[in-house]
Amino acid sequence: TGAGGLRKQGGGEVWLTGTNDFAGALQMNAGTLRLLSNGTVTAASDLRMEGGTLIIDNTRGNLADRLPDTANIVGWGGQISLIGTNSTLTSERIGAVRAERGTMTIYMDIPGALGTTGYLYMAGISQEQGMINFTHSNVGTYWLGLNPSNEVGPHIFIDGLADGATIPYATINGAGFARYSTARGVYAPLTIEEFNGAVDQTGLETRFSYDRLGGSDALTAPRAINTIVVSNQTDSFIDLAGNSLTLSGGGYR
Numbered sequence: 001t002g003a004g005g006l007r008k009q010g011g012g013e014v015w016l017t018g019t020n021d022f023a024g025a026l027q028m029n030a031g032t033l034r035l036l037s038n039g040t041v042t043a044a045s046d047l048r049m050e051g052g053t054l055i056i057d058n059t060r061g062n063l064a065d066r067l068p069d070t071a072n073i074v075g076w077g078g079q080i081s082l083i084g085t086n087s088t089l090t091s092e093r094i095g096a097v098r099a100e101r102g103t104m105t106i107y108m109d110i111p112g113a114l115g116t117t118g119y120l121y122m123a124g125i126s127q128e129q130g131m132i133n134f135t136h137s138n139v140g141t142y143w144l145g146l147n148p149s150n151e152v153g154p155h156i157f158i159d160g161l162a163d164g165a166t167i168p169y170a171t172i173n174g175a176g177f178a179r180y181s182t183a184r185g186v187y188a189p190l191t192i193e194e195f196n197g198a199v200d201q202t203g204l205e206t207r208f209s210y211d212r213l214g215g216s217d218a219l220t221a222p223r224a225i226n227t228i229v230v231s232n233q234t235d236s237f238i239d240l241a242g243n244s245l246t247l248s249g250g251g252y253r
Contacts, residue, residue, distance in 0.1 A: 002022060002023065003022075003023050003024055004022055004023075004024045005022060005024025005025040005026060005027065005044070005045070006020070006022060006024070006025075006026050006027070006041070006044075007027040007029060008027070008028050008029060008030070008031055008032075008033045008052055008054075009029035009030050009031070009052075010029075010030055010031055011030060011031050012031050012032070013031060013032040013033075013034060014031070014032070014033050014034070015034045015036060015039070016033065016034070016035050016036075016039035016040075016041065017036060017037040017038060017039045018037075018038050018039060018040075019038065019040050020039070020040060020041045020043075021042075021043040022041070022043060022044065023043050023044070023045055024044065024045055025044060025045055025046050025047070025048055026041055026044040026046075026047050026048070026054075027047075027048040027050065028047075028048065028049050028050060028051060028052040028053075028054050028078050029050050029051050029052060030051045030052045031052045031053075032052060032053045032054075032055060033052065033053070033054050033055070034055040034057050035054075035055065035056055035057060035066045035067075036055075036057035036058075036059070036060045036061065037060050037061045038061060038063070039066060040063065040065065040066045040067075041066070041067060041068070042065060042066070042067065042068050042069075043068065044067075044068050044071055045071060046071045046072045046073070046074065046095075047067070047068075047071055047072070047073040047074070047094075047095070048073075048074050048076075049073060049074065049075045049076060049077065049078040049079075049080065049104050050076045050077055050078060051076075051077050051078045052078050052079075053078060053079045053080075053081060054078070054079070054080050054081070055081045055083060056080070056081065056082045056083065056092050057081075057083045058082075058083060058084055058085055058088075058090045059083055059084075059085045062085060062088055062089075062090060064091045064092065064093075065092070065093070066092060067092065067093075067094050067095075068094075068095060069093045069094070069095065069123070070095050070123060071094075071095040072095050072096055072098065073094060073095050073096065073097045073098070074098055074100055075097055075098065075099045075100060075102070075104030075130055075132060076100055076101050076102045076104065076130065077102040077103065077104055078104055078105070079104070079105040079106070079107055080094070080104075080105070080106050080107070081107040081108075081109060082107070082108050082109070082110075082118060082120050083109045084108075084109065084110040084111060084116060084117075084118045085111070085116075086111045086116055087116055088116060089117050089118075089119070090110065090116075090117070090118040090119070091118070091119040091120075091121070092119070092120055092121070093120075093121040093122075093123070094120070094121070094122055094123070095122075095123045095124075096122065096123040096124030096125065096126065096159075097122055097124070097125050097126075097132065098125075098126045098127070098128065099125075099126070099127045099128065099129075099130030099131055099132050099169055099170075100128045100129060100130050101128070101129050101130045102130050102131075103130060103131040103132070103133055104130065104131075104132055104133070105132075105133045105134075105135055106120070106132060106133070106134050106135070106156070107135050107136065107137075108120060108134075108135075108136045108137070108144065108154040108156070109136070109137040110136070110137070110153060110154040116152055116153075117151070117152050117153065117155070118153070118154045118155065119149070119155050119156075119157065119185075120154075120155070120156045120157070121156075121157050121158075121159075122156065122157070122158045122159065123159050124158065124159050124160050125158050125161070125167065125170070127169040130169070131169050131170065131171065132167075132169065132170040132171075132178075133170070133171050133172075133173070133174050134156060134170060134171070134172050134173075134178055134186050135172070135173050135174070136154050136173075143187075143188070144156065144172065144185075144186060144187060144188065145181065145184040145185045145186050145187030145188075146184070146187065147184065148183050148184055149183060149184060149185065155184065155185040155186075156185045156186040157185045157186075158180065158185075158186065161180045161182075162180070162182075163180070163181060163182040163183075164179070164180070164181070165179070165180045166178070166179055166180075166226060166227060166249030166250060166251050167179070167180060167186070167251075168227065168249060168250035168251040168252070170186075171253070172186070172187070172188035173188070175188070175192075175229070176188055176189055176192050176205055176207075176227070176229060177189075177205065177227045177229075177249065177251035177253070189205040191205070192205045192206065192207050192229070193205065193206050193207070194206065194207060194208075194209060195207065195208045195225070195228060195238070196216055197216045197217060197218050197219040197220060197223060197238065197239070197241075197245075198216035198218070198219075198220045200223070201223065201225050202223075202224050202225070202248075203224075203225070203226050203248065204225055204226055205225075205226055205227050205249075205251075206225050206226075206227065206228045206229075207228065207229045207230075208228060208229070208230040208236070208238065217236055217237065217238055217239050218238075218239040218240075218241045219238070219239065219240055219241050219243040219245060220241070220243075221243055222243045222244045222245075222246075223243065223244075223245050223246070224245075224246040224247075224248050225245070225246070225247060225248070226247070226248050226249035226251065227247060227249045227250075227251030227252070228247065228251070228252055228253075229251075229253050230252075230253070
């Protein structure tokens, strides 16, 4: 309570199970801070993620408003997790996330039981130098953003993003770049093609892999692709051969 804030540092786990109405910053440096039962920190001025894990845990009481809706979130690292419960709708709204440095993870653990749906709403997303990795526990039918928002599974919706947008500083499970659908939320492309400078790959997500699974390194004409992920072990390189290569989605890693 009051104008002060809360800093979680050092190993170990702390549970907050009641109303916490401090008005200062919530800062995560290390360890785990778990909000469960009636645990809330809705008056915090901002959230600073430098390390550790902040868990929004709805397995012992399903609240839709544990974090402040509009407080900015600065990402240097660490992880924000949303954990749902079987056969129940889990929902949380957080402020705008800015990836300043390092990689911050946003993780959803939404059980695959029939009728279980999870929504995480973000007030916005932006980057200075950092990255954001969206990840989830679900596999198969319930991949992040695989189904429309009125169907089961995990969904992350971000205010201000256009339908079909690529988020060039965000990945899904540390792999391909995140895409956005106004109907489904954040999702991963179902396919990532091997880069081939000899064919038209307009709008595709591509990779330039270590073993170069087919495809020409050299461009035979001006090309436009959406994104590309380059293996840091490859000895090959893309030869523009006097042509231009446009990344329409802005994603290069």
